[in-house]
Amino acid sequence: MAGEKFTITLEGHGLASGFPHERVLVALERAQGFGQLKDLPLKLPVGCRRGGCGVCRVRVTQGDFHADPMSRAHVSAEEEASGLVLACCIYPRSALSMRLETPVVIKEKCRKAAQLSEEETSWP
Amino acid sequence: MAMTGVLRPGFIQVRVLDMPAAVEHYTRRVGLHQVTEGADGRVYLKSAEEFDHHSIILRRAEQAGVDFIAFKVAADSDLDSFEKRVKDYGYAVDHVAAGEQPGVGRRIGFTIASGHRIELFAQAELSDPKPPIHNPDIWNLEPHGMAARRFDHALFYGPEIEKVLDFFTTVLDFKCAERVDMPDGLLAIWLTAGMKAHDIAFVKHPEPGKLHHLSFDLENWQAVGHAADIITRYDISIDIGPTRHGITRGQTIYFFDPSGNRNEVFAGGYTYYPDLPTRTWDETQIGKGIFYYERQLNPAFLSVVT
Ligand code: FES
Ligand SMILES: [Fe+2]
Numbered sequence: 001m002a003g004e005k006f007t008i009t010l011e012g013h014g015l016a017s018g019f020p021h022e023r024v025l026v027a028l029e030r031a032q033g034f035g036q037l038k039d040l041p042l043k044l045p046v047g048c049r050r051g052g053c054g055v056c057r058v059r060v061t062q063g064d065f066h067a068d069p070m071s072r073a074h075v076s077a078e079e080e081a082s083g084l085v086l087a088c089c090i091y092p093r094s095a096l097s098m099r100l101e102t103p104v105v106i107k108e109k110c111r112k113a114a115q116l117s118e119e120e121t122s123w124p
Numbered sequence: 125m126a127m128t129g130v131l132r133p134g135f136i137q138v139r140v141l142d143m144p145a146a147v148e149h150y151t152r153r154v155g156l157h158q159v160t161e162g163a164d165g166r167v168y169l170k171s172a173e174e175f176d177h178h179s180i181i182l183r184r185a186e187q188a189g190v191d192f193i194a195f196k197v198a199a200d201s202d203l204d205s206f207e208k209r210v211k212d213y214g215y216a217v218d219h220v221a222a223g224e225q226p227g228v229g230r231r232i233g234f235t236i237a238s239g240h241r242i243e244l245f246a247q248a249e250l251s252d253p254k255p256p257i258h259n260p261d262i263w264n265l266e267p268h269g270m271a272a273r274r275f276d277h278a279l280f281y282g283p284e285i286e287k288v289l290d291f292f293t294t295v296l297d298f299k300c301a302e303r304v305d306m307p308d309g310l311l312a313i314w315l316t317a318g319m320k321a322h323d324i325a326f327v328k329h330p331e332p333g334k335l336h337h338l339s340f341d342l343e344n345w346q347a348v349g350h351a352a353d354i355i356t357r358y359d360i361s362i363d364i365g366p367t368r369h370g371i372t373r374g375q376t377i378y379f380f381d382p383s384g385n386r387n388e389v390f391a392g393g394y395t396y397y398p399d400l401p402t403r404t405w406d407e408t409q410i411g412k413g414i415f416y417y418e419r420q421l422n423p424a425f426l427s428v429v430t
Contacts, residue, residue: 033421052188052384
């Protein structure tokens with residue numbers, strides 16, 4: 001479907017690339033797949049559901065829970081103690097309040113990863 | 125013998141947060157066998173369809189992800205010639221002594237531009253279970269779980285995949301079977317050392333050294349369906365599928381191990397010969413390339429890695 005390409009602006013959310021023989025909605029779906037549309041009423045960030053990828057990070061503001069091991073690439077032991085956890089790794093022991101702390105800024109993740117012990121992820 | 129140099133992926137070392145849960149997942153669910161456990165706690169696994177000592181190494185760690193992938197080369201002397209070629213290319217090469225992993229000979233290792241450690245080895249002892257070779261039955265030990273037949277390939281995420289492409293094709297003699305080019309440049313490459321559609325693949329990503337998935341070969345589409353039944357029955361975290369890739373044409377499921385490392389089981393895919401052209405995809409059809417039936421990327425494809 002090469003050929004002419006048009007920028008499609010979804011106001012308030014971002015840009016998509018459209019093509020003459022393609023429905024605009026299909027272009028928007030593709031843009032969404034590439035994360036080019038921001039602040040859409042997207043569903044919850046869900047990734048591995050097993051504590052490895054970090055996309056489900058939340059800050060628990062109230063309540064008790066217990067936790068499975070979670071990757072220290074995304075939550076340090078100190079952060080975990082302060083309530084910053086991966087939602088897929090915690091189980092409630094009371095009513096909970098929390099807010100999303102989705103790690104959207106990759107640079108931030110890189111900085112944190114670099115701070116973590118080198119020997120943990122470099123082999124041998 | 126037509127195949128020389130790098131033959132195929134040999135093994136991959138994966139970091140897991142909970143070793144007993146990981147062993148249960150890869151043995152009872154994926155269908156591998158535990159060969160042995162090392163003194164340092166690493167656990168060595170293989171499919172009964174594989175001859176070599178092991179193909180998966182699990183290492184207990186605080187962060188999920190991948191330590192390295194190792195490719196098997198045809199002859200011990202290849203390790204010396206590849207060491208020279210890698211050094212001439214400008215990358216440092218280190219040596220891992222025979223026996224650092226049980227049953228495996230000496231290895232050389234180096235880190236590529238995407239931040240991943242790649243190793244080469246030439247020798248591995250055989251281990252049980254393995255396929256019979258004289259008047260061979262289809263299997264000696266009946267398949268269980270998802271009936272994975274082999275560790276087949278991995279998809280890694282990292283920066284500078286143009287350099288990765290150049291390195292694998294000029295230094296390790298891989299071919300690029302398929303690629304995705306976006307308006308802002310190369311997004312993804314599927315590389316093969318032999319006649320499979322891919323032995324390793326890379327997607328451009330800002331963080332270095334990331335694992336997208338490790339993949340196991342299944343016999344056919346029916347086996348993929350059976351794997352999906354197991355995924356639901358044992359509440360394994362699903363990502364997407366059963367579906368099909370346009371790229372490589374594999375019939376596939378993505379799911380996660382208990383540490384959040386993505387696994388794939390797949391069947392099929394085309395045969396690649398070294399004289400074939402590279403198949404290419406552009407921004408308009410990338411959705412179909414990755415997930416042929418959904419025809420769009422799911423939100424996790426580009427963002428969820430370990
Ligand atoms: S969804 Fe991956 S860490 Fe929770
Ligand atoms: Fe794959």
